Amino acid sequence: MAREVENAVGEGDDRGCLANGDPHAVGIAPNSIDATNNTRCSAACAYYTPFANRPNLVVIINATVSHILWANSTGGAKLTARGSISFSKEVILSAGTIGSPKILELSGVGNSTILKAAGVTPVLSLPTVGENFADHVHSWANAFTNITLTKDALLLNPAFAAKQEALWFKNRTGLYSAVPRSLGIAAPSAVFTPSELNTRIAQAQANLTHFAEQFSNENPALAKGIAAQHKIAPTLYQKDKELPLEMNAEPRYSGPTSFSARPARNYTTINSVLYAPLSCGRTHILSSDPLVPPAVDPAYWAHPIDVAAQVGRIKLARRMLTAPPLDSICTGEFEPGADKDTDTKIEDWLRSVVASDNHEVGSLSTMPQSLGGVVDTSLKVYRTATVRVAVYMIGERAADIIRGGQA
Numbered sequence: 001m002a003r004e005v006e007n008a009v010g011e012g013d014d015r016g017c018l019a020n021g022d023p024h025a026v027g028i029a030p031n032s033i034d035a036t037n038n039t040r041c042s043a044a045c046a047y048y049t050p051f052a053n054r055p056n057l058v059v060i061i062n063a064t065v066s067h068i069l070w071a072n073s074t075g076g077a078k079l080t081a082r083g084s085i086s087f088s089k090e091v092i093l094s095a096g097t098i099g100s101p102k103i104l105e106l107s108g109v110g111n112s113t114i115l116k117a118a119g120v121t122p123v124l125s126l127p128t129v130g131e132n133f134a135d136h137v138h139s140w141a142n143a144f145t146n147i148t149l150t151k152d153a154l155l156l157n158p159a160f161a162a163k164q165e166a167l168w169f170k171n172r173t174g175l176y177s178a179v180p181r182s183l184g185i186a187a188p189s190a191v192f193t194p195s196e197l198n199t200r201i202a203q204a205q206a207n208l209t210h211f212a213e214q215f216s217n218e219n220p221a222l223a224k225g226i227a228a229q230h231k232i233a234p235t236l237y238q239k240d241k242e243l244p245l246e247m248n249a250e251p252r253y254s255g256p257t258s259f260s261a262r263p264a265r266n267y268t269t270i271n272s273v274l275y276a277p278l279s280c281g282r283t284h285i286l287s288s289d290p291l292v293p294p295a296v297d298p299a300y301w302a303h304p305i306d307v308a309a310q311v312g313r314i315k316l317a318r319r320m321l322t323a324p325p326l327d328s329i330c331t332g333e334f335e336p337g338a339d340k341d342t343d344t345k346i347e348d349w350l351r352s353v354v355a356s357d358n359h360e361v362g363s364l365s366t367m368p369q370s371l372g373g374v375v376d377t378s379l380k381v382y383r384t385a386t387v388r389v390a391v392y393m394i395g396e397r398a399a400d401i402i403r404g405g406q407a
């Protein structure tokens with residue numbers, strides 16, 4: 001497909017190719033694969049295995065961090081962390097969007113009302129810990145296809161699947177080594193008609209304060225932070241610069257119906273992920289017991305523009321499946337199905353089937369404290385001296401910041 005894109009726009013022309021950084025484009029969705037053995041890399045093989053023998057690196061497995069022990073907690077003074085695993089410089093929390101706020105709350109840092117209700121003694125008031133949580137919602141439109149070999153064969157034909165598995169283990173070839181999908185990112189102008197877009201943007205702007213208050217859990221600073229985010233997003237929608245949806249085409253069934261409940265046929269699917277939700281939820285502990293999972297309310301589709309974008313994307317996927325070149329291989333829609341013929345019916349179907357894309361973010365946000373932030377730009381938790389928060393995606397940047405800070 002990358003070649004087709006290049007042919008369409010001309011060699012050396014950056015337009016139309018995701019790989020060249022143009023988001024209004026399509027491209028192959030590459031996996032991080034080691035070309036010498038066709039194997040996908042991971043955090044373990046990239047960041048642990050090469051350094052496993054270092055004497056100053058200790059990894060403790062099958063252990064749950066319960067909380068941080070604070071060395072002092074007087075008045076408004078900065079706190080210093082002291083672990084039951086001793087450390088000399090600082091604690092870096094990297095337990096994920098749900099795990100990191102949980103550890104902070106179990107350590108007494110957060111909204112004192114929530115902490116007390118869970119049986120935790122408040123140590124430091126940072127009421128937006130666990131707030132500003134957002135996630136990507138995943139949905140699908142799929143069709144039957146006349147293509148004779150799709151990845152459906154791995155489920156439909158056990159003998160074929162066994163052969164492909166043997167090929168993979170023998171020399172890393174076969175269907176299990178195939179690039180799984182192509183990728184496109186849909187701009188608002190592809191998802192909405194101009195008048196619908198204008199109406200949606202006007203509604204979002206008119207209700208800005210309402211939604212900022214609804215999503216901020218009665219926290220005035222965070223309401224300002226959410227309002228600031230919601231102020232920018234519609235402007236970018238208007239300029240076609242906020243790209244709300246990932247659309248990726250996949251040569252197999254992908255959707256909500258189990259293998260045994262769907263027709264045993266070959267499929268083509270267009271997956272969709274809502275990239276830029278305005279809906280905002282939260283995650284908080286329910287108990288002082290570190291083994292009790294926290295509650296998560298992702299507030300999916302709490303903002304009307306998120307719902308409209310997902311409905312619009314089903315209609316866009318339908319247009320793609322019934323227009324050249326996909327119309328030559330698609331032989332009829334399976335899901336959502338021809339009976340979902342109004343926006344309301346599409347929305348009802350989506351509400352009953354959509355899933356998380358496991359891309360949750362934002363629960364310890366890097367924003368000014370006056371806008372409800374929890375972490376500053378050096379990744380330090382506000383009003384603490386020795387606690388930072390990092391995530392995998394910015395791990396190397398975090399290392400630079402920490403080294404720079406200590407130099």
Ligand SMILES: Cc1cc2nc3c(=O)[nH]c(=O)nc-3n(C[C@H](O)[C@H](O)[C@H](O)COP(=O)(O)OP(=O)(O)OC[C@H]3O[C@@H](n4cnc5c(N)ncnc54)[C@H](O)[C@@H]3O)c2cc1C
Pocket residue numbers: 063064065066094095096097099100103357358359360390391392393
């Ligand atoms: C199925 C799936 C597919 C995905 N596909 C993609 C993709 O294709 N592209 C992409 O960019 N992203 C993808 N993601 C999202 C991506 O994996 C996450 O955004 C990313 O891993 C988040 O990194 P993190 O450092 O915040 O936390 P995590 O990677 O979640 O790491 C947190 C770690 O902390 C550990 N932990 C939590 N609490 C404790 C505790 N109390 N004590 C000890 N350890 C604890 C957890 O076990 C975990 O190992 C996918 C996620 C899933 C689940």
